[in-house]
Amino acid sequence: MATADALRVNGLAAGYGPVQVLFGVELRVGDGEMVAVCGPNGVGKSTLLRVLSGLTAPSAGSVALYGHDITNDITNVAAAARVRLGLSTVVGQAAFGSLTVLENLRLFGYQTKKPQKSITAALSVFPRLHERRDQLAATLSGGERQMLALAKTLIQQPRLLLIDELSLGLAPVVVGALVEMVRRLNRAGTTVVVVEQSVNVALSLVDRMLFMEKGAIVAEHSAAFLQAQPQRLQSLILGGHS
Numbered sequence: 001m002a003t004a005d006a007l008r009v010n011g012l013a014a015g016y017g018p019v020q021v022l023f024g025v026e027l028r029v030g031d032g033e034m035v036a037v038c039g040p041n042g043v044g045k046s047t048l049l050r051v052l053s054g055l056t057a058p059s060a061g062s063v064a065l066y067g068h069d070i071t072n073d074i075t076n077v078a079a080a081a082r083v084r085l086g087l088s089t090v091v092g093q094a095a096f097g098s099l100t101v102l103e104n105l106r107l108f109g110y111q112t113k114k115p116q117k118s119i120t121a122a123l124s125v126f127p128r129l130h131e132r133r134d135q136l137a138a139t140l141s142g143g144e145r146q147m148l149a150l151a152k153t154l155i156q157q158p159r160l161l162l163i164d165e166l167s168l169g170l171a172p173v174v175v176g177a178l179v180e181m182v183r184r185l186n187r188a189g190t191t192v193v194v195v196e197q198s199v200n201v202a203l204s205l206v207d208r209m210l211f212m213e214k215g216a217i218v219a220e221h222s223a224a225f226l227q228a229q230p231q232r233l234q235s236l237i238l239g240g241h242s
């Protein structure tokens with residue numbers, strides 16, 4: 001029997017109060033794939049991730065995670081179900097600022113079978129975080145906070161990881177380390193959907209790129225195709241999908 005898609009989105013519409021942002025998003029991500037969602041500011045990329053994460057309710061359409069319909073699951077119980085289905089989101093370098101790096105990791109590790117082992121393993125991947133393990137998360141740099149967010153996902157070992165802006169505001173050397181980490185998660189079996197402003201970062205990371213315009217996905221290509229067709233890439237970046 002064929003494995004269900006990691007993610008399947010049909011005709012998704014959503015917005016904020018009277019303002020509609022998503023207009024019939026269609027999306028299919030295979031198990032083990034890495035895809036990037038690109039597009040100009042304000043087209044709805046983060047809103048799409050918010051709906052997939054259960055933070056914003058859709059007004060139409062459907063979302064299925066590994067064959068399970070989760071379209072209207074926005075309650076706490078449903079959030080737990082999403083976690084059980086293996087969904088994890090890295091957004092806005094979120095961490096509890098008044099807790100140390102180690103305390104933040106312990107919070108995420110408590111549900112795992114061997115929390116100390118998984119925390120030690122995650123810290124070994126990020127020596128910089130290890131050095132700062134007793135520092136309050138609020139005082140970390142942007143790159144260090146992004147490392148902490150990824151270290152948490154290493155502990156959780158999600159099946160599907162959603163990342164909102166991996167590279168935003170970070171130095172190239174830090175971005176390079178984070179890209180390598182995401183690749184490593186993917187090689188270990190995690191499916192990845194990343195919203196990324198930097199097309200170069202997206203190209204260097206993913207298998208497939210999706211382009212959004214005005215609340216819908218208007219084009220998709222393999223990263224290999226776009227690397228070989230810089231003119232096509234340029235027109236997509238500039239917003240010309242035809």
Ligand SMILES: Nc1ncnc2c1ncn2[C@@H]1O[C@H](COP(=O)(O)OP(=O)(O)OP(=O)(O)O)[C@@H](O)[C@H]1O
Binds near residue numbers: 039042045
């Ligand atoms: N909480 C909110 N309330 C009202 N409008 C919102 C809210 N969040 C986002 N929007 C609006 O929805 C639209 C899409 O925003 P979204 O953050 O999804 O875009 P984006 O493609 O991720 O943009 P960027 O690349 O700039 O982060 C924007 O016009 C934004 O102003």
